[in-house]
Amino acid sequence: MPAPERTSLEAILAAGTELLEADGPAGLTMQAVAGRVGVRAPSLYKRVRNRRALIALVAASALDELEMRLREGRPVAGSGGGDEETVIEPIAELARLAHTLRAFAHERPAAYRLVFAPGEESGLEVERLRAASAPLIEVAAALAGPDRALDAARTLTAWATGFIGMELAGAFRLGGDVDRAFAFGIERLGAAIAS
Amino acid sequence: MPAPERTSLEAILAAGTELLEADGPAGLTMQAVAGRVGVRAPSLYKRVRNRRALIALVAASALDELEMRLREGRPVAGSGGGDEETVIEPIAELARLAHTLRAFAHERPAAYRLVFAPGEESGLEVERLRAASAPLIEVAAALAGPDRALDAARTLTAWATGFIGMELAGAFRLGGDVDRAFAFGIERLGAAIAS
DNA sequence: ACCTGAACACCGTTCAAGT
């Protein structure tokens, strides 16, 4: 006697994403997710290995969304079949990427933290993160040249994630214009990398 | 009938610190701490409000230790009563601070993550963190001038904590010389801030 | 004055039993 499906992986993922943002990682419990999709907690294990796997799923989908935004509106590789990229104005592109990342962090702080948390809670593979940051690596290469591209990209991502992490932690609550400090960092780093 | 004290706040703090480093935040349970100090879990509540407070204690003591190291070997204010500081070679001092921070992170990664995690798990007040980073703010002022000191200090701390966070997360596992990338960042940022 | 066992409210997870 088959039983009808009362929920779906998509619904579970959506519920997990909402709960993470609303109540933090601690609020993302199997019982809360189950309640949100109208099922009992044990049923979740039909679609998801365990809580860790569900959190990894939430992190992965957040990273997908972020990567899409980073690629959006970006100069694309020549459609004529050539493998050369036409990156125009790398400094402007760097600024766009940085602001896109920061906007995502403001919009979905808990998801951002999950993705960029130093630690293994997100369950994201490093390789996946690196693939998502390809746009930044390209800008770094355009700015610093192929030899220094890796060091430059690391410097840029380190600064950006560090800055946003501090901002989310409330480290900038005490005075000063945070937007200005972010612009300051982009400008100075861009110049430093290019030099 | 008074009962003899079978443990102490110091022992509890030490046990918490050890457990955090050995088993991560999830391993820092009241039962594990109690077991380590030779007592039952409920007894801990005589010395500590709850688990969160204990974690905050661990974070605070780690920050104390880090601050000590950052101040160690640093040029001090003139002992003649003047209020002018004699910071010699700000670039070298910046490098020393950055390497001290990174060495601490390598030595006590879990404690480092707890202190610098974006979020409120550490229970640290922002003001306390800012006080601990005073040495860096001084270097930033020496390099960038008083007007830009705050922006410069934020750029530096953002980069350093971002870099180390990525390193601890294993983001640099794939090729490249991490030490060189760190040195690259110090050099370029120092120059960028000073310009 | 501190320590303890017992209890409570929560977790995540497994599994036999239902449909």
Add this chain to the structure above:
DNA sequence: ACCTGAACACCGTTCAAGT
């Protein structure tokens, strides 16, 4: 084939009862 209640092993935390 999916869903469920019951059960288990763990948490943090409270509290009356011991010494």
